[in-house]
Amino acid sequence: MATVTVDIVRRSMMGRALRVFWGQSKTVAGILVWIGLAVVLAFVAIAFLAPWIAPYDPNLPSGPPGAAPSAEHWFGTNRLGQDVLSRTLWGARIPLSVVALASAISLAIGAPLGLVSGFYGGYLDRFLVLVMDSIYAFPGLLLAIVVAAVIGPGVVNVSIVIALVYVPTYFRVIRNHVVAVKEELFVEASEALALPRTTVIGRYVLPSVAQNIPVIFSVSAADAILTQAGLSFLGLGLPVDIPDWGLDVSRYAGLLQTMWWAVFFPGLMIIILTTSLAFISEGLNDILNPLLRRKEAR
């Protein structure tokens, strides 16, 4: 039984993909991915463990307002006396969950639509491409603001808003790749064999196309962090009592001169998270593309 499982893991695409990444760990691209992944995982751990590792409650005043970083408050306190370190730790939760949810939703909407649209073509495709291109034409933050204003606040809503911004990206990349893969001989061969449509789309077209997904994911995730921070900065989307980096940056941006620690640390976290996600996407791109090319070249 155990050997069967190992064999399945070894033989499955996931298994092979993981082994490839392991093999790539010495290259520059591989190192980037590992660094990025490590940081992101660290953030996830922080967000999860925040209730236990944060020294103070982030919402309650725990020290003198406006205190500079000291031994009791490593990152100082803000104007309301809240510990900046605790806020920074707790503040990871919102961006991470929003981005995770938003990415999942936009993947769930954009990818299948792209798949179907690219495969079937015709008027359906033309219509969807028109719609998606229209959405894509809007600058992300602007679109997010408009939709957020309409839908209203709330974490789920913010996620949906951000998801909407990235759906066209998933759609376009997947659809264009599907259109290209559709012309491959083995896809025509599956047609000639009268295989069921679901098999053709799922086992013949999707595997080649799916390799794009991790890359799009990390690119859009990096951008989504910024968009979410931007939304919070503008006061749209989240209730004020939940710690959030974007929120803190907005509130204390004006106090950069006098209370720099209240702005600096949340802002720094945003930058680090975004950069790590960008590392992952760049690295993945470098790794996956040569693989794609190699497969096709042989």
Next chain:
Amino acid sequence: MSLLEVEGLTVTYASRDGPIAAVRDLDLVLERGQTLGLIGESGCGKSTLGKAILRILPEGTQVEGFIRFDGKNLATADEDTLEGYRGRNLSMIFQDPMTRLDPLMTVRKHFIELIRAHEPDAKGAGAITRARRALTAVRIPPDRLNQYPHEFSGGMRQRIMIALALVFNPSLLIADEPTTSLDVIVEAQILQLLNSIKQDFDMGVLLITHNLGLVSEYADEIAVMYAGRIAERGRVEDVFAEPLHPYTKGLLESVIGLETTALKSIPGQPPDLLNPPSGCPFHPRCPAAMDVCSTAFPPTTHPRVGRDVACYLYP
């Protein structure tokens, strides 16, 4: 002195799974006015050999040995010297002309770019004249200079490539599967053209192909490659009349020609160049294999006049 002398050439690729010796300890000689047909199947290293002579291999590929051309050793020459040779004294034409011609440049621009690369001070008018002459030599109406590659048919594109290769009257032309993607009538036209050009320009031609019929019709000498080494070499008439190496024999028997009545093939698979068989690489498939064949690569001997064979059957 021969036009081209290759001695002990070894070309090693760096691949993801380890080093691959595509060409191993290879010797070859080519004379002026002669067409040498280099025959081999996929993976035998013949394309690598052609590219190695011009040193247009991917980065990280190691080249050892001697490639004597025009008194220099191309295997160790620096990039500047090589660039001076490429396209001028030594030209190469490839299999798929469409991917080798820039679809965004007119034929005219191709010629001008080539000429200016070697003669930066060349005047436009002179270059055009040379271009027109080259096109006429390959029987393409010179007025079509201003057209784009996609406006020509496959055979004509290959002829344009040949014209580009001939602009500087090279002494050696390497043709790497020049007609594999073309139809049989066009193939014959192109090879006839190559033959007449070879005579007019007194060139040496290295014809790399997997098609035994082509070598039989259009080459003077034949060299059979297997797993990166030369198995047999000699004049075409001699080798076809009396193939010595078992691989050559097997190849000749498996070729399907108009006179073939039975289907014969060579058993087994082509060798894995990552882990080649010990000794003679053909021994796992050889009907005449002996114990000694797996020990070391057989030395090249000359059992007949003008013939080279690397096989223990001819010590």
Next chain:
Amino acid sequence: MAEPLLRVRDLKVHYPLFKGFVQRLLGGGSRYVHAVDGVTFDVLPGEVFGLVGESGCGKSTTGRVLLGLAPITEGEVTLQFPEPERIESRQVRPLGLLLACLFWWGSAAVYVANGLAFLLASRPFLPFGFLASPPSAWLAPWLGLAALQAVFGLALWAIVPWSRRPARWVAAYGAVLSFLVFPWGLVVLVFETVLFFYLGTPALSALIRRSGRLRTPSHFALGPKGIVEGTAAESKATSFERWFLGPRTVRTTGLSWILQELRSRVQIIYQDPHGALNPALTLGEMLEHALSAHWDKVIAADLDSSRKGVQRPPREEIRARALELFDDVGLRPPEQFYAKRPTEISGGQQQRVVIARAIAPNPRLLVADEPVALLDMSIRAKVLELMLDLKRKYGLTYVFITHDLATAKLMCDRIAIMYLGRIVEMGQASRIYADPKHPYTRALLQAIPIPDPRLRRVKVLPKGEVPDAVAPPAGCRFHPRCPVALPSCGWEGRDFLSYLEERRLDPEKAAQEERALGAIEAWKADGLASRRKVRPSEREAVLARVREALAQAPEPLAKAVAEVGAQDNVVLVRFRPPDPLAPKEVEGRTVECLLY
């Protein structure tokens, strides 16, 4: 004489060239690639029929038409398989199908609508808080959505009665989507899955399926409107699918059952074995797909009736048959190859897998499209031998497409030589090779390189190359290149221009020519005539030069000129119309050439 398995009558396949927007505004007729332009032949059961020609002659397109992979512009292809009508035990009841679609498609709609509903209702995100909400909050919307389910399912059934497999995917996807937004989705998902897919399906299957006779067609007629044989409902669905899903009809249309039936009897072996295999699957999986898609044909061949009416083929049986197929094509040991991927095996082995996959559905007719062109010489013989062995073992008929006359001579019983969309010579292979009649056939045979230096000879090759299929030459398409053309073969304006071009190949004469007759661009070809605008003053001079040039022209061209004249400011060269061309019986084969 046995009944032909395949009858092709006057087949034409013309692909439209899409014009740019501006070109369409400016008008003018559409241009077409005349890939196949009037081809007629029969294939007898058990023979190897060769379609031979160079690239662009239409042989590959013809092969693909036989599987319904290329659209037919005109003409008809009929396939007659000598099989008794088989008894099937599955037939779908319309009412049952309606109910099934209601539930299956409807549940899909529920999940998607769930997501939308919560977009509008905007609940706060509480990962574990669903227990806090009272049931009344979600019951009402859910009931409402159930009603939507019924309506949506009904509408979809009326439009597109697809199989239930896509519905399952859509449903699952909708469930995931709604779960992300609506934690309740998990509950609904479990409930509906259990109800519909596990408890409901057996019940519905009983409703839907009943034993009865289903006529499996043994006769197919393919024409411009699709596959003519089939029920009326089939044709309706196909037209709607065509409209809704776009112009690439034959390839992307939902697979009607008639296409499935056709493709279980006619299969194709591709030229590029590496490209034809899916790199993401193992070899065994590929065969399994092919087998399960046509399982009823596979087991029907084995007339042990205890396995009739199988719904879902059992995995073990499929695997066993797949292993048998690996063994049949010489991939031994079969278990080892089962788990390999296409990149792990050699070209010859890949082609064997392609062949195994092609014979998996138990076809009667195999189209082999250049099956060995990309393989090494020492391996070709093995694969060809395999194909002949399989032919004997399974009683197959081959349509063997190749450009290599030598291979065709070895493999084929009868051959048809194709040139630019037409058949120029057709008959018993032995007769044609012994005494080729058509000049193109002769040229092909001459051009083939012979691997024997003693047989080297000077070749007389036709000049030029295969012309563009968009505007094929008039009359006999080979005439511009034919070494023995006659004046009646179809000379036209374009040929005159080519002749002028040829005269200028000599650089010394080129300048002279240009002065005398003008730049080539000045001349326009228009059907049988060729004109040039001139100033009235030069008219006579140009006319004289033209007559001079024609006097030096090759005989057939010169003799075909009907008129050389000048009117106002135009100099004209007109050719006489070609004699009509039709295939003729000559010494036991058909030839299409005016020489006979």
